[in-house]
Amino acid sequence: MASSILVGVDGSEESLIALDWAAEEAALRGSGLRLLYSAWVPALEPIFLPGSGPWDDHAQRVLQAAEERVRLTDPGVHVESSIGYHEPAAATLIHASHEASLIVVGLRGRGGFPGMKIGSVAYEVAAHATVPVVVVGPEPLAVTTVPKIVVGVDDSDHGRAALRAAFVEARLRSARVEAIHSVRVPPAIMSVAMLGGYDLESMRGERERLTHDALKPYRNEFPDVEVETRVEWDDATHALSRASAGAHLVVVGARGRHGFPFLALGSVAHGILHHAASPVMIVHIATTEDD
Structure with missing residues (x-):
C-alpha cells in the first residue's frame, strides 16, 4: 500500500468536503487514509490530561462519524484516526505528515474570522x-465532461515539481492537463504593441517554446495523458x-522563480x-516523488 493521505477533520462542513476529496484520492492511489483531529486547548492543558478533557468525547464522536462516512462512500479505503493534544492544529x-504522501485540509474550519477567505x-x-x-x-465541483487538471508553467524548481504532480493526478483520474504559462505584459508595452511598435507574436512564439x-x-x-497548453498575457493568479x-x-508550486525568499508562499x-x-x-520542491 502507498503511504497514507492525512486529512484534518474538525466536524465542520468544509472539513467533511475535504474528507470526501481525500477519500476519493486514497481510493484512486490505493492509499490508506489517516484522520487527525486537533484537541489542543492551551488554557486548559494544565487541568486535564490528554484523553481526559471534556472535549475529548466530542473529538472521538467527530472521528467516528468521519470514519463511518468514508466506509460508506469508499469502503475499500483503510481508515485510521488519531487526536492531537499538544500543539495547534x-x-x-x-x-x-512525515509518513504521509499528501495532506488534505478544508479551506476554513471552525472558528476564525468570518471575513477571511482562507483559514489560518x-x-x-x-x-x-x-x-x-x-x-x-x-464550492461544489462543476467538473467538465473530460476532467481537467490545471497547472501553472514556469522554469523554477517548484514549477517543475508542480508539473509532475499535475501529470500524476491526471493519470490517476484519466484527466487532461491544461498547462498555462502566464506573462504579465506592462501596460506601456501592450499599448505600443497595439500600435504595431512591439511584436507580441514573436514573444508568444518564444514563450510557447x-x-x-x-x-x-x-x-x-x-x-497517455492528454495535454493542452496556452500562453496568456495576464497575471498568473x-x-x-x-x-x-x-x-x-x-496545481501550483509553493514558490516561483521570483519573489521574496523569506516568504513561505509565493x-x-x-x-x-x-x-x-x-x-x-x-x-x-521536496515533493517530487510519485507515491
Whole structure:
C-alpha cells in the first residue's frame, strides 16, 4: 500500500468536503487514509490530561462519524484516526505528515474570522508542509465532461515539481492537463504593441517554446495523458483562477522563480488559494516523488 493521505477533520462542513476529496484520492492511489483531529486547548492543558478533557468525547464522536462516512462512500479505503493534544492544529498536521504522501485540509474550519477567505490552519499547512497539500473549498465541483487538471508553467524548481504532480493526478483520474504559462505584459508595452511598435507574436512564439520544453519530460513519462497548453498575457493568479472553473484541481508550486525568499508562499500560490473555484494543490520542491 502507498503511504497514507492525512486529512484534518474538525466536524465542520468544509472539513467533511475535504474528507470526501481525500477519500476519493486514497481510493484512486490505493492509499490508506489517516484522520487527525486537533484537541489542543492551551488554557486548559494544565487541568486535564490528554484523553481526559471534556472535549475529548466530542473529538472521538467527530472521528467516528468521519470514519463511518468514508466506509460508506469508499469502503475499500483503510481508515485510521488519531487526536492531537499538544500543539495547534497546523503544527499537529505538519508533524504528523512525515509518513504521509499528501495532506488534505478544508479551506476554513471552525472558528476564525468570518471575513477571511482562507483559514489560518489551511494557510500554515500549505506554506510549511514538506509534502503536497490540497486545500479544498466549499464550492461544489462543476467538473467538465473530460476532467481537467490545471497547472501553472514556469522554469523554477517548484514549477517543475508542480508539473509532475499535475501529470500524476491526471493519470490517476484519466484527466487532461491544461498547462498555462502566464506573462504579465506592462501596460506601456501592450499599448505600443497595439500600435504595431512591439511584436507580441514573436514573444508568444518564444514563450510557447519555453512551455513545450518544460512539458517535454512529463509528456514522455506520461504518454497517455492528454495535454493542452496556452500562453496568456495576464497575471498568473488571474489566468489560473479563470481556468479553475470546472477543474478537478489546480496545481501550483509553493514558490516561483521570483519573489521574496523569506516568504513561505509565493504570490501566485497565495493568490490562487484565495481565488480558485476548485481545490488547489500546493507543491514544494521536496515533493517530487510519485507515491
